[in-house]
Amino acid sequence: VSANQPDSPTPGAEKPTAGLGARLGADWAAVIVAAILVVLAVAGLLPSIPFLVK
Amino acid sequence: VTAPAVTRSAGTAVLRYLPGLLLLLAVGVIGTYAQTGLRTVGKATGTALPDIEYVLWAIVLGLVIRNTVGVPGVFRPGVATYEFWLRIGIVLLGARFLLGDLAKLGAFSLVLILIDMAVATTVILLVGKAFGLGGKLSTLLAVGTSICGVSAIIAGKGAIDADDEDSGYAIAAILALGAVALFSFPAIGHALQLTDTQFGLWAGLAVDNTAETTATGAAYSQQAQQVAVAVKNTRNALIGVVVLGYALYWANRGGVAVAAGVRARAGFVWRTFPKFVLGFIAVSALATVGVLHKPDVTSLGNLSKWAFLLCFAGVGLNFDLRELARSGIRPLVVAALGLVVVAACSLGLVLLTSGWIS
Numbered sequence: 001v002s003a004n005q006p007d008s009p010t011p012g013a014e015k016p017t018a019g020l021g022a023r024l025g026a027d028w029a030a031v032i033v034a035a036i037l038v039v040l041a042v043a044g045l046l047p048s049i050p051f052l053v054k
Numbered sequence: 055v056t057a058p059a060v061t062r063s064a065g066t067a068v069l070r071y072l073p074g075l076l077l078l079l080a081v082g083v084i085g086t087y088a089q090t091g092l093r094t095v096g097k098a099t100g101t102a103l104p105d106i107e108y109v110l111w112a113i114v115l116g117l118v119i120r121n122t123v124g125v126p127g128v129f130r131p132g133v134a135t136y137e138f139w140l141r142i143g144i145v146l147l148g149a150r151f152l153l154g155d156l157a158k159l160g161a162f163s164l165v166l167i168l169i170d171m172a173v174a175t176t177v178i179l180l181v182g183k184a185f186g187l188g189g190k191l192s193t194l195l196a197v198g199t200s201i202c203g204v205s206a207i208i209a210g211k212g213a214i215d216a217d218d219e220d221s222g223y224a225i226a227a228i229l230a231l232g233a234v235a236l237f238s239f240p241a242i243g244h245a246l247q248l249t250d251t252q253f254g255l256w257a258g259l260a261v262d263n264t265a266e267t268t269a270t271g272a273a274y275s276q277q278a279q280q281v282a283v284a285v286k287n288t289r290n291a292l293i294g295v296v297v298l299g300y301a302l303y304w305a306n307r308g309g310v311a312v313a314a315g316v317r318a319r320a321g322f323v324w325r326t327f328p329k330f331v332l333g334f335i336a337v338s339a340l341a342t343v344g345v346l347h348k349p350d351v352t353s354l355g356n357l358s359k360w361a362f363l364l365c366f367a368g369v370g371l372n373f374d375l376r377e378l379a380r381s382g383i384r385p386l387v388v389a390a391l392g393l394v395v396v397a398a399c400s401l402g403l404v405l406l407t408s409g410w411i412s
Contacts (some may be wrong), residue, residue, distance in 0.1 A: 010259065027328055027329040031141070034141075034330075035333070042346065042350060045406075048353040048356060049357065049360065052086040053090060
């Protein structure tokens with residue numbers, strides 16, 4: 001089974017143009033960025049930026 | 055590679071993504087001001103104006119921009135990052151859950167997901183056949199509807215050796231129906247007076263693509279969004295197993311050979327597994343054991359909302375109606391029938407069983 005075949009330009013949206021490999025890479029990148037934010041929060045270094053809608 | 059070269063490269067990357075990121079932020083922020091502004095006008099004039107959630111404002115605004123003036127090339131790289139922000143938002147949202155609640159919700163929703171999946175697959179394959187769609191296109195529509203929208207279709211395309219045209223049609227249909235669900239589900243939910251948990255369960259079970267599921271939940275309430283994301287993550291976690299099942303079916307029917315052996319197949323399931331689900335569970339575990347204190351959870355919750363805001367703006371800005379129209383009506387009709395059946399089936403299941411979970 002190959003999960004990393006190239007994908008074609010696709011109607012409807014831009015996101016499908018990324019192959020599965022790129023999407024899985026983005027998965028890990030998001031997890032790493034989120035992990036850094038969590039570490040900063042635990043260390044008390046994360047500024048609280050209130051959301052605009054309550 | 056020298057240090058100045060690395061700096062130049064990083065600077066180029068920032069410049070490449072910055073315009074689009076600023077556009078995502080601008081559209082999202084305008085969406086929030088549209089909601090609060092309408093509320094203020096309603097209060098000031100004593101008029102009962104509809105309280106339209108910022109999620110819908112941001113998506114509609116993005117959609118209007120994309121389909122009228124268009125999104126110039128300079129903005130596209132940044133705008134295309136919206137799924138990245140979705141994943142970050144989901145991981146950070148894990149701080150709002152206790153692991154025990156998550157396990158309970160996951161186990162409960164898994165049963166409903168399996169029922170939905172059987173219904174969706176049966177209906178789409180039968181209707182696809184009736185409409186003369188190829189078996190592989192019907193399979194991709196079934197995968198996209200029952201599991202994880204676009205990601206599942208992309209994984210399925212490689213696994214069953216479907217062609218580009220089929221995957222394009224399937225993705226277009228799933229995205230179009232996600233947009234329909236985004237606007238229709240909250241209205242139906244309010245009309246039926248669903249609780250936040252019921253609505254979140256319904257959206258998590260029935261809306262196909264993760265971005266649209268998250269937005270649909272948020273368009274109802276914050277609690278509904280949290281439940282919808284947790285349920286959708288359970289669906290997403292099944293992507294590898296389901297795609298492997300279809301690959302095995304298609305292996306002797308014009309698909310590609312499936313690697314033999316448990317190890318190779320387990321490797322495939324792991325490669326297609328959405329890793330942000332693991333991050334979501336890990337952050338929930340940290341919150342559960344008390345590593346994250348209340349102010350930390352609040353800060354992470356706020357950041358999660360900001361990340362989702364960028365994602366919602368991106369959903370609209372990436373949605374090109376003209377390209378969608380070119381993809382043909384038959385796949386859309388088949389997927390629409392699938393969505394209606396899945397939505398009705400999910401709603402029935404939720405109404406019957408939601409009393410079992412608080």
